[in-house]
Amino acid sequence: xxxxxxxxxxxxIVERLIIEIAGDEITLAGPITLATSFNGDLELESIEFVAxxxxxxxHFGARIDFVGWxxxxxxxxxxxxxxxxxxxxxxxxxxx
Amino acid sequence: xxxxxxxxxxxxTTDLGAGPALVMVHGLLVGSxxxxxxxxxxxxARTHAVRLYDLxxxxxxxxxxxxxxxxxxxxxxAALAADLPGPIDVVGHSYGALVALRFAQAHPTRVRRLxxxxxxxxPSRFADEHDLLAATPDQQLAALPAPLAAxxxxxxxxxxxxxxxxxxxxxxxxxxxDLRAEPDVTDAELAAITAPTLCAYGDRSSxxxxxxxxxxxxxxxxxxxxxxxHYLHLDARDALAAALVEHHG
Numbered sequence: 001x002x003x004x005x006x007x008x009x010x011x012x013i014v015e016r017l018i019i020e021i022a023g024d025e026i027t028l029a030g031p032i033t034l035a036t037s038f039n040g041d042l043e044l045e046s047i048e049f050v051a052x053x054x055x056x057x058x059h060f061g062a063r064i065d066f067v068g069w070x071x072x073x074x075x076x077x078x079x080x081x082x083x084x085x086x087x088x089x090x091x092x093x094x095x096x
Numbered sequence: 097x098x099x100x101x102x103x104x105x106x107x108x109t110t111d112l113g114a115g116p117a118l119v120m121v122h123g124l125l126v127g128s129x130x131x132x133x134x135x136x137x138x139x140x141a142r143t144h145a146v147r148l149y150d151l152x153x154x155x156x157x158x159x160x161x162x163x164x165x166x167x168x169x170x171x172x173x174a175a176l177a178a179d180l181p182g183p184i185d186v187v188g189h190s191y192g193a194l195v196a197l198r199f200a201q202a203h204p205t206r207v208r209r210l211x212x213x214x215x216x217x218x219p220s221r222f223a224d225e226h227d228l229l230a231a232t233p234d235q236q237l238a239a240l241p242a243p244l245a246a247x248x249x250x251x252x253x254x255x256x257x258x259x260x261x262x263x264x265x266x267x268x269x270x271x272x273x274d275l276r277a278e279p280d281v282t283d284a285e286l287a288a289i290t291a292p293t294l295c296a297y298g299d300r301s302s303x304x305x306x307x308x309x310x311x312x313x314x315x316x317x318x319x320x321x322x323x324x325x326h327y328l329h330l331d332a333r334d335a336l337a338a339a340l341v342e343h344h345g
Binding site: 039043044045046047049050051053054067068070071074075078 | 110156
């Protein structure tokens, strides 16, 4: 059972899932931190971002509603999204 | 996300939500299942089992060298939707809306409700007006919708991949020839499609006359005009999502 309020652990999970989708070379430009943005820093394609969403949903289950969360954001907010905002969203989800 | 083998092509697909089945079809070239996933799909998934997929040659689906006409692609849609129970709802954008229209024409009893977002008519005008199939990468980038261009020019990696996709489709497939050869939909064909149909168009789109024609010729067609251009799912993201939710109830 993971502690979903532990941001360091959540960051490690998100980093692992990003590497699963985009490959090791995604970290060549530097380590993934809470300040890393999906578009500007990681340069994820939209379809890779969707793949990440699905992996997060599979990892954390119905407890997090990633799709619902995305639907509340404007497109420019989605484009500017950081790893830290994603970690905060997962950490704020109610416990299972 | 998973891959489905239709027998003709490997298609990349994903399902969201639960309820009556609804399939969403994206537009050509810059589209993928992310087009709907990041716009109207979440709202529809609150009341429907929404299935999204990458058209052949797009996203993570395979890129066969032939078969980019609407009839073949409507066949892909039929195969992809074969396991969905009952009459289904279909939403399409741009050329994806023409694929949805061909599907409704070929399988009239399979479609409950239809939404055609920015379907271009006659279909061949798509090839003439889309510089995305132009010869140079600069011309292709210049033809992108503004939000997408901003997203892409801020990073080299997606831009390089998108341009590789465009070039692959333009030069390694029959897409351009298929678009030019695509016959117009006749009024008689439209008159036979009885499913309630929302025709959603942008007030600044060159496709708007097609919307007026469809709404008049489809027996249960209705035109809704939004503030925006051809990439209406981006330009009028929330308003279009709300209209789709209302139409597909």
